[in-house]
Amino acid sequence: MRRVLLREIEGTCITCAKFKKIPHEYSTIIGIQESVHEILMNLKEIVLRSNLYGTRNTFICAKGPGYVTTQDIILPPSVEIIDNTQHIASLIEPIDLCIGLQIERNRGYNIRTPKNFHDRSYHIDVVFMPVRNANHSIHCYRNDNEK
8 A cells, every 4th residue: 555655646746947047057046045956946845736647838937026936836727736835936136037847747756867958957856756655554443342
């Protein structure tokens, strides 16, 4: 039962993020408190629910100053976010932030290696499992009066 819950159930995750004018994953963006790497880790933690198959493209557009949350993601109709208040980034200056996202449904986990560094897309190592932990216990329901 535990193996089925942790390996065989499909889940939906953000698998790729595309930034404009960012040289590498560990750079900082002027006007944003978090680095690109921290934003990617925040995107990895977003929990999605969907019935889509294949890959869908979506994006985040926000204007600063202010906080960017999962509520700012423009999603396809078949995808929904479980927690709309989850933090992605903090814009501390009046800038525009646009991030292209790729959403995919699969099972298990994928460790991605970038194939092309020049297209400014950053692949995210994702865990598609909607169940993170499964515990079980065995109880005895025997009646003491029966022999």
